[in-house]
Amino acid sequence: MSEPFDPWQDESGPEHAHVPWHVQWRSTMIAALVFATVVGIVVYQRDHRSQSAPLTTSTSTTAPGVCGTPNQAITCFSQSRIIRRGDRGEDVRRVQQRLKDLHFDPGYIDGLYGGDTIMAVWAFQGVVMKRSKDVMVDFVTPEVWDIMRGDVAISPRRQPGTPQHVEIDLPTQTMTVFQGQKLLLVTHISSGTGEQWCEEVTIDPGEEGNKTKEPIKKGICGEAKTPGGIYRFYMRKLGQRESKLGTMWNPVYFNFGLAIHGAMQVPAQPASHGCIRIPIFISEYFPVMVKYNDRVYIWDGVKEPEEYGSQPPPWDKDDPNYTTTTSSTSTTVPSTPRTTVPKVTVPPATTPAVTSTTAG
Structure with a gap:
């Protein structure tokens, strides 16, 4: 069967011939179909993107960067706890590695927050955060970690003519x-x-x-x-x-x-x-x-x-009060060979024995 034909009469005739409804509204139906198709494609693409790449929310205050690259922002990981002496974990290891990348020395990168790492954290607070020795803390808060994993630049305060030079700041130790x-x-x-x-x-x-x-x-x-x-x-x-x-x-x-x-x-x-x-x-x-x-x-x-x-x-x-003489009740301690361990001072036997080490 052939497609329907629109039997228009000649314009000089008294009226048009009868036009079936599906022919009369065909153009409108085609336009609606095209519109619906376009809308469907847009909705599908949007839904498909949402399913393949879920939306993530970052709580970091730093700009995106390359994870783990020295002198670049580490935004791959956030920190949810305050790291204190004796703590262990991957977040401690990240703190240690970040300090090492920035030329601080936290000791072994072993995931243990101990004395060597704490000294490096003190130095970070002094040089980067400009904290004096009176307000330094022993722990790493999420806020300190955000600063640490951000863009950190440490420049010399002086530029002498010698190949190397050292800068010591007493207020920040x-x-x-x-x-x-x-x-x-x-x-x-x-x-x-x-x-x-x-x-x-x-x-x-x-x-x-x-x-x-x-x-x-x-x-x-x-x-x-x-x-x-x-x-x-x-x-x-x-x-x-x-x-x-x-x-x-x-x-x-x-x-x-x-x-x-x-x-x-x-x-x-x-x-x-x-x-x-x-x-x-x-x-x-x-x-x-x-x-x-x-x-x-x-x-x-x-x-x-x-x-x-x-x-x-x-x-x-x-010392005007210093004397090398001892009383008759003192006990003489035999001399021992010198070693590389800190020296131990043994006082006279009439007083309690105290071990002391003095560093310059």
Whole structure:
């Protein structure tokens, strides 16, 4: 059967011939069908996209970046808890890895939030967050993690002519090492307490105050101050050293016996006799990062280093009350060979025995 034909009469005729309803409304029906088809395609595509790529909501305050790339924002993972000493987990491992990528040293990346990682977190708070030693905390909040995984840039405050230089900031208890504009290391430190002290000290040959070939003991009084100013490295020693300022590990000297050296105890607050303590595991490689005559800048929070120049530390003096004599009731302890472990002082038998270790 052929398709229906529209039998229009000639326009001169009195009227048109009868037109069936399906013919009369055909154009309208076709238009409606086309519209419905287009709408159906759009709805299908939208629903298909929704099913294949579910909508995600990010709680991060940082811009998107490449996960795990040094100096880029890590937005792959958020943090839902406060990480405290002794905590374990993948979030701890991410904190450690991020600190390592940014040239802090958290120690082993093992997922355990311990002392080495806490010292690196202190340094991060000081250098990046500009927190002073008085407001630093031992834990990592989600807010601190968001800053840590964001875009972090650490630039030198000075650009001297030496290949490397060190910047020490006493208010934040931090130290940064640069090679030109390139950041090599950021670490927590502990500097001089500013207090007066009098102690019996052991001084190894070659240290300030001992020009002999044997260790000597004497009573010394001094002021535990780390002066601000500009200095240069002039000497280094390998291993454990005993000086007027205490026990040092791999010291690199910059100011009349003051040195940057490793120590077993590097607390959040100043604790030394004037030296710059760094974590002992960092002191294993720090000395090879710098050379003789490389410059050291120290900010004390009062003046710029250039305003001080190269001021010496406070001069120590002999303790007027020190004596090497002992009473007849004292017990003599046989001497033992020197070892590389911290020394143990045994007092006279008439008093309780106390073990003490003093670092510079």
